Amino acid sequence: MSSSTDLGRPDPAVAPTADGRPVSDRGDTVCVIGAGASGLTAVKNLREAGFGVDCYERETGVGGAWNWRHDRSPVYASTHLISSRPFTQFPDFPMPDDWPDYPHHAQLLSYFERYADHFDLRQHVWFGTEVVRVEPVEGDRWDVTTRSTGGYGPERTSRYAAVVLANGHNWSPKLPRYEGLEQFRGEVMHASSYKDPAQLRGKRVLVVGAGNTGCDIAVEAAQQASRCWHSTRRGYWYAPKYVFGRPADQVNDTLLALRVPLRVRQWLYHWTLRLTVGDLTRFGLPRPDHRVYETHPIANSQLVYYVGHGEVTPVPDVARFGDRTVELADGREIDPDLVVFATGYLPRFEFLEGRVLGDADGSGRPRLWLNAFAAGHPTLAVVGLVQPDSGIFPISHWQSVLFARLLTLRTTHPDRAAAFGRRVTAGLGERYSGKVKDSTRHWFEVGHADYLRALQRALHDLEGK
C-alpha cells in the first residue's frame, strides 16, 4: 500500500476526467474530507490499518466545528458538552480524568489537537484546501478535485481508492420562513453567528427553537438581555444535567446496562423528572406532546430555573413578523430588538451529486445503511452523519474502524466484502432508535446503544465471528 506523500504531477497513464482534466493517481491512498473530530479519527484508524491517507481540510487547523476560530464553527463562548466524558471521548484515547464531567469547548479543541499530535496525524492533512468535486470513476475509485480555500490557484484532481466524507453537519444553517420576516427591522441572526453573551447584552431578545443551543442561548439571554422570550413549537422534556449527583446520561446508561425495557425507562425518567424538575406547565411551558426518548434529548438544568425567576418568558411558535413586532401563534405581540434562530443545521455535501448518497431528489436526507454506507459504492463512507442521544465521536471512531476493515477485506476476503455490500443495499434507511418525531432534525437521530450494537454486529459479521 502506498503511503501519503506529496501529491505528484498528474499521471499520464491514468485516464483523464470526463471533461478532460488531468488526474494524479494516488494508488491505494484513501481520501478523507475534513479534519474535525470525525475526519481525524478516520485518518487515525485508516493509518492504523496500513492505508495511506490524504485528508483535506478547508481551515488551517484541526477540530472542525469545535475550533471556534473556524468560519463554520457553531460553537459559542460558553459551549459545554451535553454528553458527559465517557460518552464523548474516543474509545481508545480517553480525556483526562481530572477534567469536569462536561468539559468546555476549549478543552475539547485541545483534546483534538492532542489526539492529532499524539498519533502524528497532521502530516496527512492538507490544510487550507477545500474539496470542490467528488466523482465516482470505474473500478470503485474516486476523482477528488481540490483547490485552495481562498479560491486561488488551479484546481487539482487526484484519483483515490476510497473516500471518507467527514465534512460535518452542523455548519449550514437551517433558517425557517416566516411571513413578514424580510420587513422586520430588528436584528435577526442564526445561532451559528452567536459567539458571545455581549451580543445579547441589554437587548430585548427572542430565541426561537428548543434544541440544546436554543436553550443555552435563552439561559444566557436570561442573564444578559433586558428581556428574553423563548419560542418553542411544542413542549419538551428539559432533563437536568445531573440526577442523584451523577451525570444524567450515566444514570440512564446504568438502566441500559441493566437491560431495563424502554417503557420502564420512560416511566422512571418521567418519575425522576417529576420529582426533580416538576410539572413544567406550572411554569407556563407547554406540556410535552411525546414521551421522553422520542425527541433529541435536551440537557439543560438552568432553563426552568430562569423561567421560574421570570428571566425567560416561554412563548409559542412565531406566526408572522411585523415591522417592529413579532406576532405569536396565540395572537400575542412582542417587540424584540434581536431574534436568534436556534433552528438547527442541514447536512450538505455540495461537492457530491445527491444520487451517490441515495438522495436523488436533493431533499438533503441521504439514504444509507448504518448512516454511513451508500448502495453501489463499496469504497465510500460517511462518518459522523448521526444525531445521537449521546456523543458523536465514539460513533465516528467505530464507523471508521469498520470502513478500514472493509477496505482491507476487499483485498484479503473479497467474498466477505461483497456480502457486506449486499447488506448495505438491503439495509438502506434502517433506523437505530425507537419511535421519534418526524422532522429534519430527527431523520438521522440514533439511540447510541442501539446504533453501537448494530455497528458491533456489522464488525463481527465482517470478521466472520
Place this chain on the structure above:
Amino acid sequence: MSGQPVRVVRGWEWARPERPARREVVAAVPELDQAKPPLLFVPGFGHGAWAFAEHWLGHAAGRGFPAYALSLRGHGDSEPAPGATLRSYTHDVVQVAASLPRQAVLVGHGAGARVVAHALARYPARAAVLVAPVLGGWGTFGTALRRNPAGTLPAVFGAGLRLNRRQLFSRELPDAEARRYVARLGRASRRAQWQLLTGRQPEPAVGRPPVLVLGSPDDRVVPPGALTRAARRYASAPLLFPGMGHDLMLDARWREPVDAILDWLEKDPAPALG
C-alpha cells in the same frame, strides 16, 4: 489474542466510569528530542515507579527514548486505593499513556504486564513489552504456592502477597541492595490480587501493536513454560536472560534486558498481523 471479537458497547464502563486518583509519574527525558516513541513503564504488584527510576529510566533516556514510569494507584507515591480493581489499574495506565506527547510503548513488568495487556485493548500502543509477565490464572498461583508458601498462603485470606529476596533477585545482587528493595515493596489491593487469578482475560489489543516478551529462565515467580505461553499468545518467542531473578530492572545485570528492549524498538518492529 486476535480470536476474540471487538467489543464496542461498554455500558457499565460508561455508566460507572473509574474514579480519578492522583498518580505518581516519574520521567527521564533525553536532552535532545530524537523523535523516538516514549516508553511507559508499568510496575508489577507491590512495586512503584521507583523500581524503574533506579536504572532503566535513565538508561532509556540516555539512548534517546523519553521514559516514564507510573505507580499504579495504591502503590509508590500514588494515592492510596485499598478498593482498587484491575480495571482501576488499567485506567491509570491508559490515562498516563494518553497524556504523553506521542503514541507510547507500554512496558509492563510482572503483574503490570497483565495490566498492560488490558490497557492494550483500550489504547493503541506503538508497541508493547511484557517483562517477566504474570498474566494470571491458577497456574501462577500454583507456582507461587510451591515456591513461596509462607508469602503466598496469607494472600489467599486477604493479606498482601509477600515476595522474598530469592524470588526477585539473583545471587549476584549485593545483599544490602536486595534488602533495601524488598523493604520498599508495598502491596496491591485485595480485589486486584484475586482478579489476577479469577478476572476476565484481556480483550484483543487495538491498533495491532507488536509485542515482545522477555524474562529469565531462572525467574522463581514466572516459570519458563509461562514465558513461552505468554509469548505464543502474541505470536512470538520469549527473549531469555539466564541467571537473573524476577525483578530484571533491579537485578545486578539490569542493563542487558533494557538494552534488548531498546534495540528491538530501534529496529522499528512491524505491527502485528490481522
